[in-house]
Amino acid sequence: MSTLTAHGDRPAAPGTAPDAPGRRTTDGLAGAIASEWTKLWSVRAAWLCLSAGLAITGVFAYYYASISRINGHPVQPVGNAAAASAVVSQFAVVVMATVAVTSEYTTGTVRAALLWVPRRHRVHAAKALVTALVAFLGGSVSAVVGTAVAWGAFDGRASFDAATVLGQTLAVGVYQALIAVLTVGVAFATRHPAGALSILVTLLWGLPSIFLGLGGETLAAVSDRLPHGAGDHFMRAGTAAPYATATAVLIVAAWAAAAHAAGLYVLRRRDA
Template identity: 75%
Template sequence: MTTTTTSARRTDPFQGVRGTPGRGAPGGFAGAIACEWTKLWSVRASYLCVLAGLAITAVFTFYYASIARINAHPMESVGNAAASSAVVTQFAVVVLAMVTVTSEYSTGSVRASLLWVPRRHRVQAAKALVVAVASFIAGIVYAVVGTAVAWGAFDGRASFEAGTALRQALSVGLYLAFVAVLTVGTAFVTRHPAGALSILVTLLWALPTVLLGVGGPELAAVNDYLPHGAGDHFLRVGIEAPYGPATAILVVMAWAAAAHLAGLYVLRRRDA
C-alpha cells in the first residue's frame, strides 16, 4: 500500500496541492476551455465591457431610430437599428477579448498558462472560443434590447417581422463572435493593448470611415471587403449590397481566420 502511494506521488508531483489539478480534473482542450472561462469571469473588467456594450446599444439605437423618424426616412426593418449599432458595440467586444490576452502578457501570467497547457495552439484556441461564445450571447442580448428600444423611438416608422428580427439578432451575435476571434489573434501578434487597439480601431472603424468619406465606387468596393463593411452587409436587411449574406459572413470569417493564424505563428515563434 505504501509503495503504491509513493509511486503515485512520484508520477503526479502536484496531486493534493491546493490550486493544482488532480487526477479527476479535466484535461486537454476541455480543461483549457474551463480554465479560460473561469479566468474571463473572475475579473470585473469582463462584466464592465458587457454592460458598456449594452448601454451603448440602447443609446445608439434610440438615436438611430429618432433620426430616421424625424427625417421621415422610408420604412425599414426595426432590426436595422440594432444591426447598425454594431459599428460601436463591437469595441466593447474588442476590449473584452483583447484583455484576455494582453493582461496575461503584462502581468507575466501567460507563462503559467503555457506551463499548464504546453500546446500553445490549445491556449489560443481556448481563449478564442471562450470569448467568441461570450460575445455571441452578448450580441444576441444587445440586438434584442436594441430592437425593443428602437421600436419605441421609430414610433411607427419601421416594420417588425419576428423571423427577420430573430435572424438579425443571431447575425449580430455571430458577427461579434468573429470580431472576438479577430481580436484575440491580433492581441497575440502585438502582445500589447495599445498596439492591438490601434490596429483594430483602424481596421474596424477609421479605415472604413476614410474610404466612405472620401467617396467613389472604387474606395467603396474596398470597404466592402473589410471586416465591418462585410459585416454591415451581413447584418442589415433591405439595403443594397454587392453580394449576399453568405459571402459577407465568409469575408468576416476570412479576416478572423487570418488574424488567428498570424497570432498562432507569433505565439509559436516567440517566447512568452
C-alpha cells in the same frame, strides 16, 4: 511535462520528467476552455465590457430610430437600428478580448497558463472560443434590447417581422463572435494592449471611415471587403448589398481566420 521553449511544444532539455511531481497540466481542449472561462469571469473587465456594449447599443439604437423618424426615412426593419449600433458596440468586444489576452502578458501569468496547457494552440483556441461565445451571447442580448428600444423611437416608421428580427439578432451575435476571434488573434500577435487596439480601431473604424468619406466606387468596394463593411451587409435587412449574405459572412470569417493564424504563429514562435 516538458519545459516550454520559444517554439512552444518542444522540450527544453532531454530527461525532463513528463509528469513532474507537484506540476499539473491540462492537455485537453475541454480543460483549457474551462480554465479560460474561469479566468474571464474572475475579473471585472468582462462584466464591464458587456454592460458597456448593452448600454451603447440601447443609446445608439434609440438615436438611429429617432433620426430616421425625424427625417422621414423610408420604413425599414426595426432590427436595423440594433444592427447599425454594432459599428460602436463592437469595441466593447474588442476591449474585452484584448484584455483577456494582453493582461496575462502584462502580469506574466501567461507563463503559468502555458505550463498548465503545454499545447500552445490549445491555449489560443480556448481563449478564442470562450471570448467568441461570450461575444455572441452579449451581442445577441444587446440586439434584442436595441430592437425593443428602437421600436418605440421609430414611432411607426419601422416594420416588425419575427423571423427577420430573429435573423438580425443572431447575425449581430455572429458578427460580434467573429470580431472576438479576430481580436484574440491580433492581441496574441502584438502582445500589447495599445498595439492591438491601434490596429483594431484602424481596421474596424478608421479605414472604413476614410474610404467612405473619400468616396468613389473603388474605395467603397474596398470598404465592403473590410470586416465591418461585410458585417454590416449581413446584419442589416432590406438594403442592397454587392454580394450575397453568405459571402459577407465568409469575408468576416476570413479576416478572423487570418488574425487567428497570425496570433498562433507568434505564440508558437516567441517566448512568453
